[in-house]
Amino acid sequence: MTVQGVRWTADQVLALAPDAASRKAGSGLGAAGPWSGAGSSDEGAVWGLCAGSGSTPYRTVVDLADASGPAYRCSCPSRKFPCKHALGLLLLWAGDEGAVPRAEVPEWAGRWIEDRRGCPERKKVAASSGPSSGPADPEAARRRAERRAERVTAGVSELEQRLADLLRGGLATVGRSGYGLWEETAARMVDAQAQGLAARVRELGAVPGTGPGWPSRLLEECALLHLLDQGWLRRERLPEGLAATVRSRVGLPAPADGPPVRDHWLVLAQYDTADARLTTRRTWLYGTRSRRTSLLLSYGAAGRAPEPALPVGLALDAELSAYPGAGQARAALGERFAPPAPTAERPPGTTTALATARYGDALRDDPWLDSVPVTLDRVVPVPDGDSWQLADADEDAALPLTAAARSRPGLWRLVALSGGAPVKVFGECGHRGFTPLAAWPEGPGEVVPLC
Numbered sequence: 001m002t003v004q005g006v007r008w009t010a011d012q013v014l015a016l017a018p019d020a021a022s023r024k025a026g027s028g029l030g031a032a033g034p035w036s037g038a039g040s041s042d043e044g045a046v047w048g049l050c051a052g053s054g055s056t057p058y059r060t061v062v063d064l065a066d067a068s069g070p071a072y073r074c075s076c077p078s079r080k081f082p083c084k085h086a087l088g089l090l091l092l093w094a095g096d097e098g099a100v101p102r103a104e105v106p107e108w109a110g111r112w113i114e115d116r117r118g119c120p121e122r123k124k125v126a127a128s129s130g131p132s133s134g135p136a137d138p139e140a141a142r143r144r145a146e147r148r149a150e151r152v153t154a155g156v157s158e159l160e161q162r163l164a165d166l167l168r169g170g171l172a173t174v175g176r177s178g179y180g181l182w183e184e185t186a187a188r189m190v191d192a193q194a195q196g197l198a199a200r201v202r203e204l205g206a207v208p209g210t211g212p213g214w215p216s217r218l219l220e221e222c223a224l225l226h227l228l229d230q231g232w233l234r235r236e237r238l239p240e241g242l243a244a245t246v247r248s249r250v251g252l253p254a255p256a257d258g259p260p261v262r263d264h265w266l267v268l269a270q271y272d273t274a275d276a277r278l279t280t281r282r283t284w285l286y287g288t289r290s291r292r293t294s295l296l297l298s299y300g301a302a303g304r305a306p307e308p309a310l311p312v313g314l315a316l317d318a319e320l321s322a323y324p325g326a327g328q329a330r331a332a333l334g335e336r337f338a339p340p341a342p343t344a345e346r347p348p349g350t351t352t353a354l355a356t357a358r359y360g361d362a363l364r365d366d367p368w369l370d371s372v373p374v375t376l377d378r379v380v381p382v383p384d385g386d387s388w389q390l391a392d393a394d395e396d397a398a399l400p401l402t403a404a405a406r407s408r409p410g411l412w413r414l415v416a417l418s419g420g421a422p423v424k425v426f427g428e429c430g431h432r433g434f435t436p437l438a439a440w441p442e443g444p445g446e447v448v449p450l451c
Contacts, residue, residue, distance in 0.1 A: 008342070011449050012311035013090040015270060016070065018080050019305070022087060029088025032099045038092065039103030044339060046093050046100060047109040050085045052076065060085045061109040063116065065339050069308045073112050081305070148193050152250060155192025156229045159185070159201070163222055163229075171215045179205045196251030200225055224368055241326030245366050248325050256332035258322030263287035265294070265316045266345050268373075268426045269437035271451040272305065281306040284373055284426070284437065285320070285331075286347045293347070293373045294320050294331040308333070312438055313447040314340035327365030329373060346440055346447075347426060349377025352392050352399040355429045371430030378422035378442070381415050390434060393422040402433040410450030414439050417448050 010030070017023035029035075029050065036057065038048030044065025049057040062082070063071040072086040082090075093100040105113065162185055166174065182205030189198035204225070207218045231238065231246040238246065248254060265285040272281050283296040300306035310316065319334035350358070355374040362372045376399070379390040384398075388406055391398040405411060405427075417423055417439055427436040427450075437451045 008090070008094045008311060009313065009446055010091055010094055011446075012313055012342075013087060013094050015311040015449060016082055016090070016309045017087055018082070022080055022082075022084055025084035026082075026087025026091060029084055030091030030095065032092060032096065035089070035092060035099070037106070038089065038100045039105075040093060040100050041102065041105050045105055045109060045113055046089060047106060048089045048092070048100070050088065058085050059108055060089050061112055062086055062090060063113050066117070069310065069340065071116060148252070151192045152194045152232065152252070155189050155194045155197065156232050156250075158188060158192075159197060160226070160229050163226055166222065171218055174208055174215075174218065181205075194251050196249050197225075197228070198251070200228070227367060239326070241324075241365065244324040245326050245328065245368075248323070248328070249366075249368050254324050256321040256323045256330075258324075258331070260319040260321050260334050261287065261290055261292070262317075262319045262337075263290045263292075264343070264345070265318055265320065266343060266347065267310045267312050267314050267316065267340070268293070268347065268375075269312060269449070269451055270310055271437065279306055283308070283310055285316070287320075288315070288343075288345045291348070293329060294322070295329045295373070296333055297330060310340060312449040313342060315343035315345065316340050325366070327362050327369070346424060347375045349375040349424050351395060352376060352379065352390065352397045352434075353395065355399065355434070359429050359431075369430070370432075371428035371435070373426070374429040374434075375424060375426045376434075377424055379425055380420065380422055381411070381418050390425060390436070399429065400433040402430075402435045405433070405435045408451065410436065413448055414450055417441060 014023050014026070017026060032038075034051045035048045036051070038046075040046045045061065045063055047059075047061040050060055051057050058074055058076045060074040060076075060083075061072075070082070072082040074083050074085045076083055076085055078084065089100075182201055186198040186201040186205075189195070189201055200221075204218065204221055207221060208214050210217060228246065228249055231242070232250050235243045235246055244254065265287055268284040268286050270281065270283040272279055274280070279300040281296075281298045281300070283298070285294050285296065286292070287294070296308075298306035298308065316336065317338040318336040320331040321334055322328065323330045323332065355376060358374060359369075359372045362369055376390060378393040379399075380393055381388055381401075382391050382398075384400065388401045388411060389398040390401065401411070414423070414425065414436055422442050424440040424442070425436045426438045427434055437449075439448050439450060440446075
């Protein structure tokens with residue numbers, strides 16, 4: 001959306017939902033029935049009163065003009081952001097211009113918008129007038145880094161011994177050992193402050209339940225883990241780019257130190273994965289001028305959606321800074337210069353053969369890379385026995401879809417969008433296959449999120 005009034009699509013609104021339950025509940029409030037006093041302004045405010053179970057309707061207001069992304073306020077008791085009322089109001093605004101007409105902002109909504117838009121300036125003043133914390137002590141930072149490296153090295157040495165014991169005893173016995181062995185090993189890596197190793201160890205514990213052929217897959221993953229261990233132990237001999245990748249994979253934090261790149265970043269895909277500890281949000285962006293594809297990672301405590309929420313199909317005028325590491329796509333979001341707005345831009349595509357070659361090239365820089373971002377041009381989703389694949393419309397080649405992609409509703413949205421005709425598809429291409437995340441029709445048409 002631009003502040004002047006270009007409205008979002010329903011898919012872009014629903015992409016803001018913190019979970020599936022909110023998406024469903026918000027969809028139920030996307031009609032005019034429960035709403036009264038709804039309106040919108042040229043400055044990016046949308047508001048309305050939603051009838052609930054009580055005698056007083058809920059006051060809901062959304063500020064779409066903030067460069068940091070949409071902000072929400074609702075008088076309901078929900079702790080989710082956005083709540084179902086904010087989602088319903090935006091769906092009503094996106095689908096029926098007459099139901100949310102241009103109007104003067106009511107006092108209750110205007111007061112909140114004025115307060116929150118004034119907050120950044122007040123924070124700047126407070127920060128400039130506050131006491132300076134002074135520069136960090138570089139010698140103390142160096143000593144902390146050395147102590148952590150020593151703990152990581154001890155953990156890596158212990159993990160190497162455990163891998164040797166595992167192979168000596170035979171992989172066939174692993175399935176009878178249960179998950180406790182892996183969890184205990186992962187806990188030891190956490191104690192060693194090697195969170196990246198801990199995550200990979202936990203992934204090993206799930207391999208025996210992946211069906212026929214799991215011993216071969218477990219051996220492959222053990223070999224990659226051994227390679228990472230050896231990379232850490234010999235990091236001083238590695239090229240700096242690869243050494244930075246090893247440090248990142250082991251779990252050592254590093255700042256995004258690349259030069260800021262300002263661009264109009266097209267939001268290609270955004271999806272969350274969660275476990276008992278953490279919710280991870282992956283957001284893929286494409287720079288329409290730099291032609292660079294970058295990944296934003298953000299985290300939230302279990303049960304809470306991370307920020308930012310950037311609907312697919314919008315473009316963000318902002319700066320991104322890359323993280324260190326050879327061939328790394330991850331970047332940090334810096335200053336934003338305007339609210340997210342719709343765009344007709346699409347990323348350029350490639351063939352399935354060149355996509356797999358791109359992944360192979362990337363493995364030279366990062367052997368532990370699961371996938372690379374790829375946009376495929378003119379592909380058709382076709383069944384392949386019990387599976388599916390994306391076949392090139394102009395070549396005799398295809399990419400199989402991953403098991404995760406085959407289990408998602410997005411597959412059927414892709415099939416419906418194609419209808420047997422070629423489409424452009426963005427997704428992640430790796431050793432398990434291709435996971436489609438967004439698609440565009442061959443001719444004019446808006447992006448369709450698939451995740």
